[in-house]
Amino acid sequence: MIRTTILVLLSCSCALAILCAAEPCSTTFSRQKPATASQFTVLSEAAEKAREENRGDDAIGLYQQALKLRPEWKQGLWFLGILLYDKEQYREVRDLMRRFVSLEPRAGGGWALLGMSEFQTREYSRSLDHLQRARTLGLGDQKEMAEALFYYVSVLLTRFEQYDEAMALLIGLRKSGSSADLLTEPIGLAALRYPLLPAEIPPDRKEMFRMAGQAALADESKKHDEAEKLLLAMTTAYPNEPGAHFFYGVFLLNARPADGIKELELELEIAPFNLTAKLRLADEYLQEQQFDEAIRLADEVVKLEPANASGFLVLGETLVAKGALDRGIVALETSRKLRPATVRTHWDLLRAYTSAGRVEDARREKDDIEKLRRPDVP
Amino acid sequence: MLASALLLLSFSFANPAASDAPLETFENIAKAADQAREADRLSDAAALYSKAVRLRPSWTEGWWWLGSILYEQDRFSEAEAPFRRFIALSPKPAPAYAFLALCEYETQDYSSALHHFELWAKGGSPGTDALLDVAGYHWALLLTRVERFNEALLLLAAKAQKLGVTPALAEAMGLASLRMAYLPEDYPQERREAVWLAGMAAFYCLKSDFPRSDDSAERLLQHYGQEPNVHYFRGTLLRFQQRLDPAAEEFQKELQISPAHAPALTEWAVSRVEADRPAEALAPARRAVELDAQSPRAHYILGRALLETGSYQESAHELEIAKALAPESSRIRFVLSNAYKRLGRQEDFKRERAAFLALREKDNVLAPLDDKLKSSRETGRH
Numbered sequence: 001m002i003r004t005t006i007l008v009l010l011s012c013s014c015a016l017a018i019l020c021a022a023e024p025c026s027t028t029f030s031r032q033k034p035a036t037a038s039q040f041t042v043l044s045e046a047a048e049k050a051r052e053e054n055r056g057d058d059a060i061g062l063y064q065q066a067l068k069l070r071p072e073w074k075q076g077l078w079f080l081g082i083l084l085y086d087k088e089q090y091r092e093v094r095d096l097m098r099r100f101v102s103l104e105p106r107a108g109g110g111w112a113l114l115g116m117s118e119f120q121t122r123e124y125s126r127s128l129d130h131l132q133r134a135r136t137l138g139l140g141d142q143k144e145m146a147e148a149l150f151y152y153v154s155v156l157l158t159r160f161e162q163y164d165e166a167m168a169l170l171i172g173l174r175k176s177g178s179s180a181d182l183l184t185e186p187i188g189l190a191a192l193r194y195p196l197l198p199a200e201i202p203p204d205r206k207e208m209f210r211m212a213g214q215a216a217l218a219d220e221s222k223k224h225d226e227a228e229k230l231l232l233a234m235t236t237a238y239p240n241e242p243g244a245h246f247f248y249g250v251f252l253l254n255a256r257p258a259d260g261i262k263e264l265e266l267e268l269e270i271a272p273f274n275l276t277a278k279l280r281l282a283d284e285y286l287q288e289q290q291f292d293e294a295i296r297l298a299d300e301v302v303k304l305e306p307a308n309a310s311g312f313l314v315l316g317e318t319l320v321a322k323g324a325l326d327r328g329i330v331a332l333e334t335s336r337k338l339r340p341a342t343v344r345t346h347w348d349l350l351r352a353y354t355s356a357g358r359v360e361d362a363r364r365e366k367d368d369i370e371k372l373r374r375p376d377v378p
Numbered sequence: 379m380l381a382s383a384l385l386l387l388s389f390s391f392a393n394p395a396a397s398d399a400p401l402e403t404f405e406n407i408a409k410a411a412d413q414a415r416e417a418d419r420l421s422d423a424a425a426l427y428s429k430a431v432r433l434r435p436s437w438t439e440g441w442w443w444l445g446s447i448l449y450e451q452d453r454f455s456e457a458e459a460p461f462r463r464f465i466a467l468s469p470k471p472a473p474a475y476a477f478l479a480l481c482e483y484e485t486q487d488y489s490s491a492l493h494h495f496e497l498w499a500k501g502g503s504p505g506t507d508a509l510l511d512v513a514g515y516h517w518a519l520l521l522t523r524v525e526r527f528n529e530a531l532l533l534l535a536a537k538a539q540k541l542g543v544t545p546a547l548a549e550a551m552g553l554a555s556l557r558m559a560y561l562p563e564d565y566p567q568e569r570r571e572a573v574w575l576a577g578m579a580a581f582y583c584l585k586s587d588f589p590r591s592d593d594s595a596e597r598l599l600q601h602y603g604q605e606p607n608v609h610y611f612r613g614t615l616l617r618f619q620q621r622l623d624p625a626a627e628e629f630q631k632e633l634q635i636s637p638a639h640a641p642a643l644t645e646w647a648v649s650r651v652e653a654d655r656p657a658e659a660l661a662p663a664r665r666a667v668e669l670d671a672q673s674p675r676a677h678y679i680l681g682r683a684l685l686e687t688g689s690y691q692e693s694a695h696e697l698e699i700a701k702a703l704a705p706e707s708s709r710i711r712f713v714l715s716n717a718y719k720r721l722g723r724q725e726d727f728k729r730e731r732a733a734f735l736a737l738r739e740k741d742n743v744l745a746p747l748d749d750k751l752k753s754s755r756e757t758g759r760h
Contacts, residue, residue, distance in 0.1 A: 095455065102421050102451040122563035125546060126452070160545050195545060200570035202601065242597070273590050304590075 040069040044076060056083055074103050081113055090120035108137035112149050119152055128156040147178055151186070155197050158190045166190040171220055180217055188213030192243030193276065208238045212247055219251065227251065235263070242271035249277070253284055260284065275301050275308065282314045291322040302331075309339035313348070320352050328352055343372050404433045408440065420447050431463070438467045442474070449477055454484035472501030476513040483516050492520045511537060515550065519561050522554045530554040535584050543581045552577030555614075557607045557641075572602045576611055583615050591615060606635055610642045617645065622653040629662075640670035647679045656686035667696070674704035682713050690720040708737035 047062035063080035067073055077100040085093045097114035104110055115131035118124075131153045139146050150169050157166035167190040174183055185198040188209030201209055215230035231248040238244050249263030264281040267274055278297045285294035295318050301311035316331030329352050336345045346369045353362035411426035427444040431437050445460035461478040465471040479494035495517040503510060514533050521530035531554045538547050549562050552573035558565055565573065575598040582591035595612050602608050613628030629646035632639055643666035650659035663680035670676055681696035697714040704710060715730035 095453075098452045102424075102453065194571070195574060196570055197567070200567045202568065202571050204601070271593070273593050 040066055040073075043069065044073065047076065047079070051079055051083065056086065059083055060087075071099070072103055074100060077103075078110070081117075085113065085117065088120075090117045093117040094121060094123075106137055108134045108139045109142075109145075110134075111137060112139060112145070115149075116152060119156070124156055124159060128153065128160060131156070143176075147173055147176060151178070151182070154190075155186050158186065159195050159197055161193075161195045163190045163193045167216075171216075174217060174220065184213035184217065185209050186213070187216045191216050191247050192241075193246070193274075194243065205238065205241065208234055208241060208244065211237075212244075215247075215251070224255070228255075240270055242267070242274060245270065246274055246277045246280075250280055253280070257284060257288070273304065275305060275311070279310055279314055282318070286314065286318045286321060289321070291318050294318040295322070307338055309335045309342065309345075311335075312338065313342070313345055316345075316352075317348055320348070320355075325352060325356055329356065341372060343369055346372065404430060404437075407433065408437070411440070411443070415443060415447065420451060423447055424451075431460070435463070436467065438464060441467065445474070445477065449481065452484075454481040457481045458485065472498055472503075473505045473509065475501065476503075476505055476509055480513060480516055483520065488520055488523060491516070492524065495520065511541065515546070518554070519550055522550070523559055523561055525557070525559045527554045527557050531580070538581050538584055543578065548577030548581055549573055550577070551580045555580045555611050557610070572598060572605065572608070575602075576608075579611075579615060583618055588619050604635065606639070607632070609635065610639060610645070613642070613645055613649070617649050617652070620652075622649045625649045626653070638669055640666045640673060640676060643669065644673065644676045644679055647676075647683060651679060651683055651686065656683040659683035660687065672703060674700045674707065674710065677703065678707070678710050678713065681710075681717065685713060685717050685720070690717055693717045694721060706737060708734050711737060 043062055043066040047059050047066055050056075050059035050062055060080065060083050063076050063083070067076045067080065070076070077096050081093045081096040081100065084096070094114060094117040097110055097117060101107060101110040101114055111130045112134035115127045115129075115134060118127035118130060131149055134149055135153060139149065150173055154166045154169035154173065157163075157169065167187065170183055170187045170190060174180065174187075185201060185206075188211070189196055189198065189201070191212045192209065194209075211230050211234040215227045215234065218224075218230060219227035228251065231251055235244050235248050245263045245267035249260045249267060251260070252263055253260035261281065261284060264277050264284070267277045268281070271277070278301050282294040282297035282301070285291070285297070295315065298311055298315035298318060301308055302315060305311065312331045312335035316328045316333075316335060319325075319328030319331055322328075329349070332345060332349050332352060335342070336349060339345070346365045350362050350365040350369065353359075353365060407426055407430045411423050411430055414420075414423035414426055424444060424447045427440050427447070431440040431444060434440070441460045441464040445457045445464060448454075448457035448460065458478060458481045461474045461481065464474045465478065468474065475494045475498035479491040479498060482488070482491035482494060495513065498504075498513065499517075503513075505513065514537055518530040518533040518537075521527075521533070531551065534547060534551045534554065538551065541547065546562070552575070553560055553562065553565060555576040556569075556573065558569070558573070560566075575594045579591045579594035579598060582588070582594065592615075595615055598608060599612060609628045609632035613625045613632065616622075616625035616628060626646055626649045629642045629649065632642040633646075636642065643662040647659035647663035647666065650656065650662070659679065660683050663676065663683050666673065666676035667680050677696045677700035681693045681700060684690075684693035684696060694714065694717040697710060697717055700707070700710045701714055711730050711734040715727050715734055718724075718726040718730060
């Protein structure tokens with residue numbers, strides 16, 4: 001479905017706007033032999049005509065011949081890419097788009113088509129890089145194409161274990177009108193924190209991911225009772241699967257914190273190295289002023305993962321709250337060093353420095369907060 | 379990352395040879411190409427280098443930059459020819475072998491890629507850290523594809539020790555650990571979870587974080603315990619932890635699923651020898667040798683079990699076969715020297731002991747990963 005949408009969008013005339021002024025018949029070779037130039041004109045015009053008349057196979061052949069004469073004909077590379085994508089010849093599209101973006105490096109659509117082809121050839125790391133570049137460059141006002149792009153980016157982010165970023169994108173897609181059915185499994189995977197694509201879901205647990213996805217979507221639509229029913233059913237059907245009690249526990253923390261804590265503790269019995277669950281539980285204990293429990297969990301996280309910025313953040317916050325100001329500041333400073341762009345850490349440090357009478361340090365944190373809030377900060 | 383590193387690589391290029399080509403034109407074009415490259419106008423630079431090397435095909439530096447720019451633009455099939463020309467012309471072509479191999483990997487010319495990675499290694503694996511990382515990773519993928527799993531794991535383990543676990547490394551380690559002769563882009567998608575779990579288990583085992591390794595391994599067993607190689611892999615992890623009896627049980631479970639699994643038989647035998655029960659190693663080791671007569675490790679462990687049960691003559695015979703199959707293995711030479719000693723063959727003993735001492739410090743790619751790592755820990759070489 002996603003693929004069809006993309007093709008329709010890419011093939012429509014307005015998709016040409018994606019090209020950065022890709023002039024027809026433009027070339028970097030200024031001195032062509034007259035006969036070759038004439039032959040190229042005939043072939044390129046015939047290719048355009050065949051494409052406009054939906055004679056795809058003819059158009060492909062003609063574009064290929066024209067590109068042999070002028071390998072850097074951008075419009076030819078682009079339309080041949082689209083026509084071959086329709087034929088599921090993804091390797092060929094990928095190679096064409098590599099040539100295209102080397103000529104038009106600011107063409108978001110080119111990077112998008114390249115990334116989507118690489119997704120199909122399962123070059124996932126490259127695909128994510130190129131799709132992200134397309135996001136950065138933008139696709140003009142191609143809203144639906146942008147949604148398709150976001151879908152691919154979000155499922156790849158999940159596969160690369162960037163679950164929170166993936167979830168934010170997926171929920172954004174739903175809010176902008178993408179089909180719930182299409183998003184259910186990707187959301188379920190991000191929610192349960194499994195680094196798999198929807199096509200890689202093990203058949204014996206497909207239902208678990210669907211239930212998690214449906215619950216997340218119901219919760220997003222403020223249908224909390226429906227979400228809870230689904231989560232309860234999921235944890236009942238899959239009581240020993242890592243992730244299930246974590247997701248249910250996080251859901252419950254908002255409504256019934258005590259029940260949420262129980263679920264998170266259950267998760268840690270099943271998956272003792274679920275560091276996200278540990279941190280979420282530590283955060284909850286901090287809210288409830290159970291400082292020793294919070295410190296124990298946060299400490300475990302930073303021992304297991306010494307580069308875990310969130311671990312040091314929660315550890316620092318708890319130590320400060322408990323009155324161990326100096327140790328708390330050290331932990332918060334470690335968190336800041338590991339992830340300097342987190343505003344929450346700077347706020348925590350601003351308050352902690354102020355309490356410690358470190359006026360200059362507090363002022364610096366305030367400046368950093370203002371810088372981070374400015375949208376033009378790189 | 380690699381691309382920028384590539385552009386920064388410096389070489390001692392040979393001076394362009396004099397030719398009949400119009401010198402001024404060539405020089406102008408070459409200068410313009412360099413300027414375009416330095417200004418990051420890579421497409422222009424590529425076109426200019428292309429023109430320049432057409433005018434002067436002996437211009438080594440031009441071939442290098444042309445290949446490098448095309449590589450940076452992911453135009454791998456086009457980058458191959460310039461790198462080949464560079465290799466043919468340059469007195470020190472070794473780094474270009476790695477780039478050529480990387481291009482060939484991308485164009486699916488896998489056997490050439492493997493060959494060129496090996497030439498790169500023979501040349502001392504020169505290059506920046508970034509090149510070493512990328513080339514080593516892709517070389518390991520190709521070794522996995524041709525079922526040289528232990529060598530692949532050895533390369534990947536070095537990367538993982540240096541870089542920590544990344545999704546790509548975990549996937550590569552998972553494939554090699556489960557003895558799946560595939561590349562990351564072509565293995566069956568339904569195996570993804572198993573590959574990921576195996577990769578994480580291998581990584582944490584490598585880091586001696588055994589509780590986390592066990593956690594991933596148990597999840598793997600829970601869902602995929604009926605698939606080939608999973609119990610074998612579990613056995614290797616347990617053996618690495620010196621949990622020899624549970625390891626032997628896992629190898630036996632593997633043999634219930636895959637009765638002709640020579641590596642499982644071999645490792646079962648190893649675990650018995652290491653548990654000081656060499657008599658129990660004889661049957662699985664003999665069977666392993668029957669199934670895979672070309673395995674130096676199977677002959678080695680049979681030879682060792684025979685030595686430790688008093689069959690010195692037969693032991694020496696098996697170890698001689700092992701030595702012929704893996705002449706660079708210091709471990710085999712050591713045990714063989716002991717066999718000769720028992721047989722009273724003093725000259726042979728001295729020769730093999732000297733060979734052992736000479737080889738001890740060399741890398742032995744035929745040893746399984748766990749042996750290699752143990753050996754590096756024992757000698758303090760991490």
